[in-house]
Amino acid sequence: MEKLFEIDVTINGSQSVRGSTRDICMIFFSGEASGKYFSGKVIGTGTDTQNIMGDGSVFLSARYMLEGTDIDGKSCRIFIENNGSHEKGFLPKIVTDSKALSVFEEMPLRAEITGTEKGVIVSVSACR
Numbered sequence: 001m002e003k004l005f006e007i008d009v010t011i012n013g014s015q016s017v018r019g020s021t022r023d024i025c026m027i028f029f030s031g032e033a034s035g036k037y038f039s040g041k042v043i044g045t046g047t048d049t050q051n052i053m054g055d056g057s058v059f060l061s062a063r064y065m066l067e068g069t070d071i072d073g074k075s076c077r078i079f080i081e082n083n084g085s086h087e088k089g090f091l092p093k094i095v096t097d098s099k100a101l102s103v104f105e106e107m108p109l110r111a112e113i114t115g116t117e118k119g120v121i122v123s124v125s126a127c128r
Contacts, residue, residue: 030046
């Protein structure tokens with residue numbers, strides 16, 4: 001696996017609802033990305049929706065858009081949808097207007113999430 005970039009996420013708040021079969025927590029965040037292939041920042045607010053099931057299992061689905069510079073020094077945007085769980089792993093999908101990064105739209109990707117004082121670090125890697 002080759003690391004593409006990582007996002008230093010800052011949590012800005014949350015909203016939740018307790019249901020009869022599961023709880024939903026929406027976590028709002030901002031962040032900055034850096035790495036060999038892309039550097040930039042989260043545009044607006046990203047959202048991580050956590051489905052917390054009655055058995056305690058948690059499924060996460062984060063969606064956000066980044067704006068910055070690709071490996072060729074060109075301005076671009078990247079949309080990321082990252083789905084998964086800590087037990088089964090995280091599988092991000094990318095959509096980008098960068099010609100240099102477009103290959104990552106079709107490539108299998110993995111993400112690792114590490115906690116920090118202010119949020120998390122999301123490391124996105126390509127499975128080559």
